[in-house]
Amino acid sequence: MSLLEVEDLAIHFGGVKAVDGVSFAVAPGEVFSIIGPNGAGKSTIFNLISRIYAPTRGTIRFNGRDITGLQAHQVAPLGIARTFQNIELFDHSTVLDNLLMGRHVHRSTNFIQDMLFLPAVRRAERAHRHRVEEVMEFLELEAYREKMIAGLPYGVRKVVEIGRALAVGPELILLDEPASGLSVEESQDVAFWIEDMRRDMGLTVLMVEHDMRLVSQVSDRVLAVANGKPLAQGTPSQVQADPGVQAAYLGTEVAQ
Amino acid sequence: MDLIQLLVGGVATGCVYGLVALGFVLIYKATEGVNFAQGDMMMLGAFIALGLVNSDHLGLAFIPGVALAAVLMGGVGYGIDRFVVRQIFGQPQFALVILTIALGFVLRFIAGSIWGYSPLVLETPFAGRNLSMGGVNISLADIVTILVTALLTVALWGFFAYTRIGLAAQAASQNQMAAYIVGVPVRRINSIIWALSGMVATVAGVLYASKGAIDPNIGLLGIKAFAAAVIGGFGSLPGALLGGILIGVVEPLAARYLPGGFSQMSPYIIMLAVLVTRPNGLFAQMHAKKV
Numbered sequence: 170m171s172l173l174e175v176e177d178l179a180i181h182f183g184g185v186k187a188v189d190g191v192s193f194a195v196a197p198g199e200v201f202s203i204i205g206p207n208g209a210g211k212s213t214i215f216n217l218i219s220r221i222y223a224p225t226r227g228t229i230r231f232n233g234r235d236i237t238g239l240q241a242h243q244v245a246p247l248g249i250a251r252t253f254q255n256i257e258l259f260d261h262s263t264v265l266d267n268l269l270m271g272r273h274v275h276r277s278t279n280f281i282q283d284m285l286f287l288p289a290v291r292r293a294e295r296a297h298r299h300r301v302e303e304v305m306e307f308l309e310l311e312a313y314r315e316k317m318i319a320g321l322p323y324g325v326r327k328v329v330e331i332g333r334a335l336a337v338g339p340e341l342i343l344l345d346e347p348a349s350g351l352s353v354e355e356s357q358d359v360a361f362w363i364e365d366m367r368r369d370m371g372l373t374v375l376m377v378e379h380d381m382r383l384v385s386q387v388s389d390r391v392l393a394v395a396n397g398k399p400l401a402q403g404t405p406s407q408v409q410a411d412p413g414v415q416a417a418y419l420g421t422e423v424a425q
Numbered sequence: 426m427d428l429i430q431l432l433v434g435g436v437a438t439g440c441v442y443g444l445v446a447l448g449f450v451l452i453y454k455a456t457e458g459v460n461f462a463q464g465d466m467m468m469l470g471a472f473i474a475l476g477l478v479n480s481d482h483l484g485l486a487f488i489p490g491v492a493l494a495a496v497l498m499g500g501v502g503y504g505i506d507r508f509v510v511r512q513i514f515g516q517p518q519f520a521l522v523i524l525t526i527a528l529g530f531v532l533r534f535i536a537g538s539i540w541g542y543s544p545l546v547l548e549t550p551f552a553g554r555n556l557s558m559g560g561v562n563i564s565l566a567d568i569v570t571i572l573v574t575a576l577l578t579v580a581l582w583g584f585f586a587y588t589r590i591g592l593a594a595q596a597a598s599q600n601q602m603a604a605y606i607v608g609v610p611v612r613r614i615n616s617i618i619w620a621l622s623g624m625v626a627t628v629a630g631v632l633y634a635s636k637g638a639i640d641p642n643i644g645l646l647g648i649k650a651f652a653a654a655v656i657g658g659f660g661s662l663p664g665a666l667l668g669g670i671l672i673g674v675v676e677p678l679a680a681r682y683l684p685g686g687f688s689q690m691s692p693y694i695i696m697l698a699v700l701v702t703r704p705n706g707l708f709a710q711m712h713a714k715k716v
């Protein structure tokens with residue numbers, strides 16, 4: 170059974186059909202990428218899955234459950250975490266605090282317990298800290314642990330956001346252009362991390378990305394979209410060879 | 426000796442300004458909107474406490490009565506956000522300004538029609554009692570005010586630094602989008618912050634009432650508290666408190682040493698001076714920014 174099923178998804182902003190009839194299914198443990206030119210509606214699909222936008226039409230199912238009617242804050246507890254193309258972090262907090270905030274949905278101690286810092290709170294706090302340290306070790310963020318986000322270089326902030334998503338402890342992670350603005354070496358790190366996420370952590374990865382080298386390297390399957398409509402779906406090489414996809418990227422004249 | 430009395434009284438008055446300013450900043454940090462009814466919420470809190478505690482009203486014991494008043498005002502704050510403020514979500518900032526100014530009028534009218542417009546005195550266990558130490562006379566109400574403010578400050582700090590809700594509120598104030606995707610119900614958190622500022626306003630109102638009579642127009646003190654919040658940097662909780670105390674101390678000093686009228690003007694003169702020289706406030710949080 171598929172972990173994530175998107176069926177006939179559409180959202181119209183006034184007359185603009187940002188996403189129009191997109192369907193795909195992601196199997197557990199799969200790395201699935203969405204590609205397409207700028208403005209194709211890729212990030213909009215992410216925003217629909219994380220319930221920031223409400224779709225005009227279509228359904229989104231996660232683990233067989235229809236999540237189309239949920240609110241944005243109800244998505245993380247199901248096991249869906251994400252990053253943003255433009256990085257959305259808590260800028261005036263440290264790297265550690267950002268990652269700890271990723272543990273929010275796992276905090277179950279109540280207000281009174283918290284205020285009194287009871288043993289149950291201390292135990293839970295240690296467990297969260299332990300989980301966060303594992304994530305930091307995986308992403309090699311230890312050197313930045315106590316640094317404020319606002320002062321960090323772009324590449325590091327990008328990685329911190331992946332870290333916060335992993336701290337949520339998701340089943341499905343949505344990565345919105347994880348390699349954009351990164352150097353070649355940094356993109357290569359991202360490729361390794363994605364493979365480790367799948368192999369060692371058993372995660373399912375849904376990614377939007379422009380860097381075709383990264384996409385081909387890590388993806389099991391690829392969906393190409395343009396102008397909000399699906400163009401082609403298949404293995405990376407199948408999709409890259411698709412005439413419609415080539416036309417969308419390069420212009421029809423060149424493709425023919 | 427006189428000067429010490431003057432200073433202690435000033436700090437106590439300043440604590441009340443500071444607590445109302447704290448209410449402004451709480452809501453501003455959480456929702457980026459300014460609640461101009463904050464002073465009137467203080468007034469309503471004081472009157473609800475009076476209605477519960479005074480012997481010619483319900484006559485509850487002082488501490489439980491005030492606690493109940495705070496809880497009720499928490500409900501009022503939560504309700505205002507849930508049923509009024511949320512309706513204009515997405516409208517320009519100015520809509521909220523007008524809405525909360527109007528809300529202030531409504532609260533004043535409600536208090537006036539229940540408790541009347543003539544000054545009333547809240548019965549407190551510490552009213553009119555003085556402590557004398559080495560020739561210095563300090564009113565017990567002032568000492569209680571300062572202690573309660575200090576305790577409340579520590580409790581608020583603990584709330585934001587350690588509790589699940591407090592951390593979620595901090596997260597939402599820094600980045601709403603990021604807060605949503607880690608599972609923070611941002612709107613509910615906003616309502617909880619409104620509730621919290623209603624409770625803080627009640628404490629401020631009771632402390633204010635312990636020093637004199639109250640009437641439905643005492644909420645206009647909110648304008649001074651607003652100046653205090655601006656002086657503190659309008660985004661910093663300790664700044665709001667310190668801004669309040671600064672105004673509270675300067676007022677009586679100006680009344681004593683400067684020509685008449687300066688005392689009333691002093692909060693705004695300080696505010697203008699701060700805005701001109703340090704637009705981010707005296708106690709603005711500094712963030713290292715890489716350019």
